[in-house]
Amino acid sequence: MDDIKNCPFCGHSVHVKTIVGITYVYCDNCGLVASFRKYERKHQTIERWNERVGEYNVRS
Ligand SMILES: [Zn+2]
Numbered sequence: 001m002d003d004i005k006n007c008p009f010c011g012h013s014v015h016v017k018t019i020v021g022i023t024y025v026y027c028d029n030c031g032l033v034a035s036f037r038k039y040e041r042k043h044q045t046i047e048r049w050n051e052r053v054g055e056y057n058v059r060s
Contacts, residue, residue, distance in 0.1 A: 005049065006053075014026060016045065023045040025045065
């Protein structure tokens with residue numbers, strides 16, 4: 001299973017879903033939705049998400 005980082009805003013675990021060919025990352029807890037249209041494949045989206053999350057200071 002792909003390792004995906006938690007939401008940078010609330011720290012909740014996030015879900016990955018592909019709708020009409022676009023992969024979204026979303027957080028049930030705070031409603032954050034992120035998509036990376038250049039990276040539509042799931043593993044690419046997850047890589048990009050993890051890089052993005054690394055840019056924030058996640059409080060754990
Ligand atoms: Zn969240």
